[in-house]
Amino acid sequence: xxxxxxIPALVVVGVIFAIWxxxxxxxNAHLTADQAQRDGLVMTPEAPRDRQDFTGLTLAIKNxxxxxxxxxxxxxxxxxxxxxxxxxxxxxxTKAPTSRRSLVYHGWxxxxxxxxxxxIGTTLGVLLAVGIVYNxxxxxxxxxxxxxxxxIPILALAxxxxxxxxxxxxxxxxxxxxxxxxxxxxxxxxxxxxxxxxPDGMQLDLLRTYSANANQGFWKLRLPASMxxxxxxxxxxxxxxxxxxxxxxxxxxxxAGFGARMLVGDQYGQPMVTWAALxxxxxxxxxxxxxxSWIERRTLxxxxxxxxx
Amino acid sequence: xxxxxxxxxxxxxxxxxGRLANGPRSDSRAISLLIxxxxxxxxxAMWEVLVTMLGVSPIILPPPSSIAVRFASEIPILWAxxxxxILKGAMTGYVVGMIAAFGVALLADRSEFLTKGILPVGAFxxxxxxxxxxxxxVKWLGSDWQSKAAVVGVMVFFPILVNTVAGLKDTSVMQRxxxxxxxxxYWPTLFKLRLPAALxxxxNGLKxxxxxxxxxxxVAEFFGSPTVGMGFRISTSVGQLALDMVxxxxxxxxLAGSAFYGVMALIEKRATFWHxxxxx
Numbered sequence: 115x116x117x118x119x120x121i122p123a124l125v126v127v128g129v130i131f132a133i134w135x136x137x138x139x140x141x142n143a144h145l146t147a148d149q150a151q152r153d154g155l156v157m158t159p160e161a162p163r164d165r166q167d168f169t170g171l172t173l174a175i176k177n178x179x180x181x182x183x184x185x186x187x188x189x190x191x192x193x194x195x196x197x198x199x200x201x202x203x204x205x206x207x208t209k210a211p212t213s214r215r216s217l218v219y220h221g222w223x224x225x226x227x228x229x230x231x232x233x234i235g236t237t238l239g240v241l242l243a244v245g246i247v248y249n250x251x252x253x254x255x256x257x258x259x260x261x262x263x264x265x266i267p268i269l270a271l272a273x274x275x276x277x278x279x280x281x282x283x284x285x286x287x288x289x290x291x292x293x294x295x296x297x298x299x300x301x302x303x304x305x306x307x308x309x310x311x312x313p314d315g316m317q318l319d320l321l322r323t324y325s326a327n328a329n330q331g332f333w334k335l336r337l338p339a340s341m342x343x344x345x346x347x348x349x350x351x352x353x354x355x356x357x358x359x360x361x362x363x364x365x366x367x368x369x370a371g372f373g374a375r376m377l378v379g380d381q382y383g384q385p386m387v388t389w390a391a392l393x394x395x396x397x398x399x400x401x402x403x404x405x406x407s408w409i410e411r412r413t414l415x416x417x418x419x420x421x422x423x
Numbered sequence: 424x425x426x427x428x429x430x431x432x433x434x435x436x437x438x439x440x441g442r443l444a445n446g447p448r449s450d451s452r453a454i455s456l457l458i459x460x461x462x463x464x465x466x467x468a469m470w471e472v473l474v475t476m477l478g479v480s481p482i483i484l485p486p487p488s489s490i491a492v493r494f495a496s497e498i499p500i501l502w503a504x505x506x507x508x509i510l511k512g513a514m515t516g517y518v519v520g521m522i523a524a525f526g527v528a529l530l531a532d533r534s535e536f537l538t539k540g541i542l543p544v545g546a547f548x549x550x551x552x553x554x555x556x557x558x559x560x561v562k563w564l565g566s567d568w569q570s571k572a573a574v575v576g577v578m579v580f581f582p583i584l585v586n587t588v589a590g591l592k593d594t595s596v597m598q599r600x601x602x603x604x605x606x607x608x609y610w611p612t613l614f615k616l617r618l619p620a621a622l623x624x625x626x627n628g629l630k631x632x633x634x635x636x637x638x639x640x641x642v643a644e645f646f647g648s649p650t651v652g653m654g655f656r657i658s659t660s661v662g663q664l665a666l667d668m669v670x671x672x673x674x675x676x677x678l679a680g681s682a683f684y685g686v687m688a689l690i691e692k693r694a695t696f697w698h699x700x701x702x703x
Contacts, residue, residue, distance in 0.1 A: 122540030130544075191563065251437065254444040254455065255462035265684035266677040267637040270653070273645070273661045274669045281483045353550045360552055364645050372555070380558035380646060388558055396551045403550050 131195055140170030141192035142184040147173060149187070150180050193389055201386040202393060214370070217394050223371040225398060227287050227359040231294025232352055238295070239302030239351075240344075246303070247310040247336070248328075260303045268296065272361045290362035290371075297358040298351030305347025309340025338417060345410040352402045360395060372398075425476035429469045436465030485667040493667040494674060500656070501675050508653040509679050511568035512640035516575025517632065524580045524628075528587035529613075542588055549581040557643035566647040575639040579632035583625070590624025591617050623698050626691040633683040637676060 147165055151157045158176050159165060165173060174181055185194045193201075202217065209216035242260075246253045272293045279289040313335050321331050363373025372395045379387030440458050448454055467487045473479070474486040481489065494501070531537040557574050564570035594617055602612045644654025653672050660668040695701055 119539070122536050122538075123543045124540075126537070126540035126544045250449075251441040251444040254449065254458040255437075255440050256459075258455075258459035259463065262681060265634055266680035267634060267641055269638045270641050270657060270673055270676045273658055274666060274673075277661050277664070278483055278666070281480070349550070353552070357552045357554060360555060361642055361645075364642075376555055376558050377646075380562070385559075385562070392555045392559070395555055399551050400547065 138192050138194045139174050139184050142190045143170035143173040146180045146184045198389045201390045220375050221394050224359050227290035228294050228356045231291035232298050232355040235295035235298035236302050239299045243303050243306030246307050263300045290359045293358040293362040294355035297354040301347045301350045305343045309343025310336045313339045349403050349406050353399050356399050429472050432468045482664040489667050490670040494671040503651050504653045504656050507651045508640045512571030513636040516572035517636040520576035520579035524583035532591045545581050545585040553578045554642050558646045561647040571640045571643045574643040575636045578635045578639040582631045583628040586624045586628030590621030594620050622695045630687050637680050
């Protein structure tokens, strides 16, 4: 991507951050006013009960003194961007990666489950897609279910999978990976079937004139032709796998991982922990998709399909 | 013994499907519908046989029959949960997110610069685990359906936005020139040419968003909810090891998801009947 293509995106991101920064004032005004009054400042109106009748914005206009204070609360309703950045810096760079307080540690817990599940789900998905393309019975029986599964919220199965596997003694990484695996499985099946079927009649006929057998047809035509479709599904699959691993950490009260951090921050009134975990998860998702895009570009360029990427 | 019966069921189901799929009328509508149904019935029958005959504990995997019984006997509770989570949480959020996305897309469409900025940022946001914002919204808006609607709204916003913005760009110079020769200004061009041309894209986003809406509404309830709702019921029933109830809720979620998607697909068919993909 060239520089001129980045500028509009940067402007949009800048506007989002500006709105966020501005929203901190009204969102935190009531909390800040209560705190400032306890510290001895005079607020208008005096009684906290009366202040509830005002919106955050009018309260801030009536008491301009609290405006800078809204950015410094330790437990804000809405932390400002710099507070989240500081929390993230401290939990990523200043803590040892093995410490329970380090976001890198929690990130790795979630990421390892995501990657393991993604590999399992993708492998099974590709295998099933090959089966569907070459076996008419399988195509007719399984494909409608694979498509339907995209319309139903299978993520709702997550808590039950954890308990089910817990009851037969499987704990830790694997249950979360299984959730990640089945979430990445279906997009890969659907995308890969489409990809393996993408060669048109002309190309298949050409191979027949070369008297290529089914095996050669698969390795030399169908599989290479399916790559753009595979990568598109992989990118959907990896973000689904990450969401699956995070949600898999919620119902069992897992002690480590992004999902656990979100829950801890929520339950113990530490909003910064929740926000840092949220951004940590977002950055992880972005990195995973970026790595896949990079591999996609490299692969497709080497295969001579760079223009379509 | 159980495995032999299960294998027999599988063999029979697969044999019937094999005959149907490779038979002369396999592409007819009825057969195309029948084959996956037979496949589903085969799986459920094997599940039932294996679970009951091997004596698998119901806290690991309940047999389909007990799920069906539970479903039938708990319809009032299931309906209340459906109303709370799907009708109030998911639907409200879906509509709000959709309107917001259309509004922003139309605004962005007026400037080339904004379009270029919003497309990559929106596509990026759509790939993020937005469902993680649920605890924040629960804190802000309370544990009732409003917070779920907010999560759903944010989740569905980005895919709909990206698809709409992309759709509004999908007219050729020739078509826009034609509108100009008719003396059509911005608004007539928008309503008569560009919006209709964008519809297939918009419905694509709307269909993706149906599943996201249900996921958002259910998962957000894991972070706090009143004592009603599908996510609440799933997490408490898992705690009580009442897995047949969990499966009953999942059946509701699956039915709701398919119905929601089906309705959108039906509206799409009506609204874009002229598009090549609908005329086959």
